[in-house]
Each structure stands twice: as C-alpha cells, then as structure tokens.
Amino acid sequence: MDGVRVGNRIIGADSPVTVGWENIPKVEGGPFKRAFFTWFQPTMLLALVAFWYYAPNDIAKASTAIWIGIGVKLFMMALEVMSPRHTSWNITWKELVTDLFYVGISYTLVRLAGKYFGDDAMIELIRNAFDWSTFAWFVALPLLLQAFLISFIFDFGQYWMHRGMHNWHPLWLTHAPHHYITQLNVHKGAVGNPVELFLIGLGIGGFFDFLPRAALLAGSLGLAVGIYQHINVRFNSPSWWRFLFNTTEHHSVHHSQDYEGSRSNYSGTWIIIDRMFGTCVDGEAELLGMEGGRRMSVGETMVYPFTEGWRSFKERFGRREPVAVPAE
Ligand SMILES: [Zn+2]
Ligand SMILES: [Zn+2]
Numbered sequence: 001m002d003g004v005r006v007g008n009r010i011i012g013a014d015s016p017v018t019v020g021w022e023n024i025p026k027v028e029g030g031p032f033k034r035a036f037f038t039w040f041q042p043t044m045l046l047a048l049v050a051f052w053y054y055a056p057n058d059i060a061k062a063s064t065a066i067w068i069g070i071g072v073k074l075f076m077m078a079l080e081v082m083s084p085r086h087t088s089w090n091i092t093w094k095e096l097v098t099d100l101f102y103v104g105i106s107y108t109l110v111r112l113a114g115k116y117f118g119d120d121a122m123i124e125l126i127r128n129a130f131d132w133s134t135f136a137w138f139v140a141l142p143l144l145l146q147a148f149l150i151s152f153i154f155d156f157g158q159y160w161m162h163r164g165m166h167n168w169h170p171l172w173l174t175h176a177p178h179h180y181i182t183q184l185n186v187h188k189g190a191v192g193n194p195v196e197l198f199l200i201g202l203g204i205g206g207f208f209d210f211l212p213r214a215a216l217l218a219g220s221l222g223l224a225v226g227i228y229q230h231i232n233v234r235f236n237s238p239s240w241w242r243f244l245f246n247t248t249e250h251h252s253v254h255h256s257q258d259y260e261g262s263r264s265n266y267s268g269t270w271i272i273i274d275r276m277f278g279t280c281v282d283g284e285a286e287l288l289g290m291e292g293g294r295r296m297s298v299g300e301t302m303v304y305p306f307t308e309g310w311r312s313f314k315e316r317f318g319r320r321e322p323v324a325v326p327a328e
Contacts (some may be wrong), residue, residue, distance in 0.1 A: 003260075004019040006281055011258060012258050016285065017256050018284050021282055028200050033102065036238060037234065037235050038237075038238065041237055042238065049144075050218060053217065076233065077186055084234065085233055086232065089232040091185055093111075098298055105190070106197050109194060139212075144217070147214045148218075154267045158267065158268045159274070162268075163279070173304070173308055175307075177300075177301040180289055180294065180301070181288060182288050183232065186227070188230035203291055222269055225245045227248055228251075229247075230252040231248050232248075233248070242282070246268060249283065253265055253283050253284060257287050257289060263284075264280065265279065
C-alpha cells in the first residue's frame with residue numbers, strides 16, 4: 001500500500017486509512033435524517049452546557065452527572081443501531097458481554113477512587129494544601145470561560161500523557177491493551193487494563209465530590225465531545241466541530257492498524273491541540289487493532305502490563321549468551 005503524505009509522514013502504508021474529510025462517506029437518507037445527524041452533536045453540547053449553567057445547587061452535583069452519563073450512553077446505543085458507521089463494527093453478544101465487564105470494572109474503580117479521595121479528610125487536606133486566594137482571579141472570570149479553561153488545560157495534560165504512552169515503553173504497557181480493540185462502540189472507552197483505568201478514574205471520581213460548577217460544566221463538555229471517540233455512529237459533523245473537537249473519525253485513525261496513523265490524534269476533547277503540535281490526521285479507518293486485529297482476551301488484558309513488562313525487562317537487562325565472534 002502506498003499511503004498518503006500528511007506533513008512529513010506517510011499515513012496508511014500498513015493498512016488502509018481514509019485521509020481528508022472530502023473522502024469520508026456522509027449520512028444517507030431523507031432531509032430530516034441528514035439534518036438530525038448534522039445538528040445532533042452541537043445541540044446536545046448546548047443543552048448540557050445550558051443545563052449545568054442554570055441547574056439549581058441541589059441538582060448540580062456529581063451524582064446527577066453520573067446519571068446523565070448513563071442516559072447519554074443508552075441513547076448512543078440506540079443511535080448505533082439507527083446509523084452505524086461500519087456494519088463490520090456492529091455489536092455482537094461476545095463484544096457486548098466483555099464490554100459490560102469492563103464497564104463494570106470502570107464504575108467500581110471510579111467509586112473506589114471516589115471513596116478514598118472523596119473522603120472528607122482528604123478533601124480538607126487538598127483544600128488546605130492550596131492557598132485558594134491565589135485563584136481568586138480565576139473564580140472572578142465568567143463561568144463559561146472558567147469551564148473552557150478547565151477543560152482545555154485538563155485536556156492539554158491528557159494529550160501529553162497519551163502521547164507519552166505512545167512513546168515511552170513503561171507507560172505504553174498500561175495503554176497497549178486498549179489498542180487491541182477491533183471495533184468502536186460506546187462502551188469501548190472502558191476497555192483496557194485497570195491500571196490505566198485507575199489513573200483515569202482518579203481524575204474523574206476522586207475530585208468529583210467537591211467540584212465547583214465550572215468543573216461540572218467542563219465535565220459536560222468532556223462528555224458531549226469525548227463520548228464520540230469510541231462510538232459506531234455516522235454523523236455529518238459540521239466542519240467547525242471537526243476542526244475544534246475530537247471525533248470518532250479522528251479516534252478511529254488513532255486505533256487503526258497503520259502504525260503511523262495510530263501515532264496521531266492524542267487529545268480527548270480538543271483536537272485543536274493535536275493541530276497545534278502537528279499530530280492531527282483528519283480521516284478515518286475501519287480496520288482496527290494491534291497485530292493485524294488480534295482480539296485480546298480479558299485474562300491477557302488484566303496481566304499484559306506485568307507479563308509484557310517482565311518480558312521486555314528480561315530482554316533488555318537479562319544475561320546474554322556469549323555470541324561467537326567470527327574469525328577474520
Ligand atoms: Zn492511544
Ligand atoms: Zn481509544
């Protein structure tokens with residue numbers, strides 16, 4: 001395969017990747033269906049932002065956010081049946097059962113993290129560790145600007161963590177199992193090794209309980225955009241949306257079997273961060289996974305960072321057999 005040149009690299013030399021929005025299929029059907037799949041994403045984002053902006057204090061709390069998250073996921077499952085992006089990604093019983101296992105683990109871990117870090121003493125500790133008057137200027141900013149800054153700064157960190165995972169072997173070991181998924185659907189964000197999930201869970205569950213409204217707003221931005229990373233729905237996202245935000249298309253390139261393609265689109269929400277650092281590839285891929293799409297079992301996913309870590313450790317530092325030097 002030849003691949004397509006994007007910047008200074010060749011994308012799609014190992015496995016097909018469609019590069020360029022103009023080459024990506026659109027939603028077919030009547031005008032109502034097309035309008036729905038064009039405006040759904042911005043409408044949901046606007047609705048969530050409006051909800052968290054105006055919700056009274058006794059509703060604007062973490063548990064409400066969790067229920068909204070579950071509701072949005074169920075709705076996405078319905079959309080996956082209505083407008084699948086690739087029929088080869090359609091959910092099977094085997095996929096659904098294993099996915100729900102990982103979803104169960106992620107909720108348990110988030111709750112566990114919440115229990116430890118949501119603990120009153122811990123909250124006090126964190127609160128007292130900072131001199132909050134330093135942040136007085138931040139709290140004085142308009143609420144939506146605060147929400148944007150929290151979301152953007154958080155994603156900026158996430159971008160470098162994710163890019164680090166793809167460039168530093170010890171971090172890669174925790175992230176690799178997530179790259180063995182062979183299809184995208186709404187549950188796939190939870191599929192991976194618990195060590196990685198725990199690191200993500202800390203951020204979500206741990207600091208949830210005492211989040212100010214600006215952070216809840218930032219979280220809803222993450223939900224209304226981040227949910228599309230792993231989903232099997234074809235949308236006609238408006239071009240400004242694709243320019244600013246991460247999409248299924250971007251993330252499918254990240255999960256592609258093409259090595260260069262997978263080293264792109266690291267951000268969670270703001271794909272514009274990838275544009276800033278030259279790692280954005282606008283396109284999509286259908287063939288996903290590592291080792292040509294080998295499906296990793298649940299057991300292997302659980303132990304992979306340790307077994308593979310031990311194997312590469314031995315390879316690197318283990319005793320080497322003396323090699324016979326050929327006589328000159
Ligand atoms: Zn990755
Ligand atoms: Zn992913």
